[in-house]
Amino acid sequence: xxxxxxxxTAKPGMREKVLEAFRANIPAVRAEDGCIEYxxxxxxxxxxxxxxxxxxDSFVVIEKWRDLPALKAHAAAxxxxxxxxxxxxxxxxxxxxxxxxxx
Numbered sequence: 001x002x003x004x005x006x007x008x009t010a011k012p013g014m015r016e017k018v019l020e021a022f023r024a025n026i027p028a029v030r031a032e033d034g035c036i037e038y039x040x041x042x043x044x045x046x047x048x049x050x051x052x053x054x055x056x057d058s059f060v061v062i063e064k065w066r067d068l069p070a071l072k073a074h075a076a077a078x079x080x081x082x083x084x085x086x087x088x089x090x091x092x093x094x095x096x097x098x099x100x101x102x103x
Contacts, residue, residue, distance in 0.1 A: 001036070001101060002071050004063035007054065008040075009093040015057050021086045022061075028079040034070020038063050057092065071098065 010018045022040055029038045041060045043053040054060060065071040074080065 002065040002068055003099040003101070004061070004065065004071065005097045005099065006061040006063070007058060007093075007095040007097075008061060008091065009055075009058045010090055011092045012057055014090040015059060018087050018090050019059060021083060022059075025079055025083045028077075029074065032070070032074055032077065034066035035074065036064035036066060 008018065008022075019040060026038065029035060039062060041062055042058075043055070044051070063071075065074065
């Protein structure tokens with residue numbers, strides 16, 4: 001299994017517009033062969049002092065894929081290119097971590 005943690009930082013005040021485009025793309029991604037989990041997450045409220053927040057302009061995408069070929073196919077999918085084109089001018093930064101279970 002492959003895990004992906006993508007940290008998406010929108011330009012100030014643009015996070016909700018980016019999330020709107022992201023959410024519209026979720027059904028197509030979840031229908032991809034090899035997709036196990038795919039969804040956005042934002043900072044939880046009321047956690048306390050031990051939490052390090054990503055901030056008001058960021059969200060994290062939590063993904064699980066069956067294997068690396070499935071992830072590579074996802075990255076090359078036409079709906080991902082369309083999503084990237086739609087949000088590119090609204091993003092300040094994007095960091096993608098691809099991980100294998102340490103088991």
